[in-house]
Amino acid sequence: MQVEFWFEFASTYSYPAAMRVERLARAAGVDLVWRPFLLGPIFGAQGWNDSPFNIYPAKGANMWRDLERICDDEGLTLTRPPVSFPQNGLHAARIALVGADEIWGPEFVRSVYRANFAEQKDISDMAVLAAILTAQGLDAGDVMARATTSENKERLKAQTAEGIARGLYGAPSFFVGDELFWGNDRLEAALKWA
């Protein structure tokens, strides 16, 4: 079986999930598919124009504390609060979609999460994303050109729509066939299911 990892760059709990998922999937002998999507349309349909962690302050305060504890356990740096929260991950998601089928994709995803949650960088800034691609030995201009074709933009919208149709409502999420697992803390259960 395979597990699909659905992630959004603005999502806080997607950060530890993104850093763990490849290692744990490999250890479990489960194939991994990286599926970037956008939370904006999902939250918008629920009447939210902002992260629920901003809309509900007590929940948000404890999320940051909980994430600190999780990152401590995982040995991950977490800077709190980031530059702004949530950051706009649209460009990064388009690039990640191009990378989902290519060898550099997973490390690009992890680098963007580190930039967002560990390095206080603005991940909506094309220069930040280009620097990540360049550091990976890629032609940043070429990758970005492929990321911004209308075909790729539509593909990201279609991917988000597919997730919604299958029951997706938050990030990170994991699909094993039709079985949906929501949350970084459900990664182990998803792999066990697979």
Add this chain to the structure above:
Amino acid sequence: MQVEFWFEFASTYSYPAAMRVERLARAAGVDLVWRPFLLGPIFGAQGWNDSPFNIYPAKGANMWRDLERICDDEGLTLTRPPVSFPQNGLHAARIALVGADEIWGPEFVRSVYRANFAEQKDISDMAVLAAILTAQGLDAGDVMARATTSENKERLKAQTAEGIARGLYGAPSFFVGDELFWGNDRLEAALKWA
């Protein structure tokens, strides 16, 4: 150290938490304090007049499926959907508050969760609650009289207010001193912290 278990009888994830918490706390050598509270005032302040699992159907659908998987792992019966969701746990919470300091309290709490989520019983029905108390060998009339004094009613309100002041926003939750852990899936982390 001690762990405080904050629970609401309407809360789905409080069911497996309530069934596990005493066993795990004992194994960890951590003292356990049972603290019933009401989610109604908390959700109301957020503009919710219903469970978020009803307000957001995709989230609700996956919650039930997730809870089925958790209960399967724990060997707990789960009937889905219950009589109505969420059930009104006010009377049960008042009784649980009386029981929080008495030997019969923990088993009363577990019995009410079983009645709600495994036995399709109406836990707002005084007769259902009286039957649980009687089965425990208690004088149901006496316990209920103590539960419905204005002093005890105010104590439940004050307990909820205390939780909110300390950052509580959902159930189940665990406090270890000022450290707040939210969710059945954070029980192990809370005990490790204690």
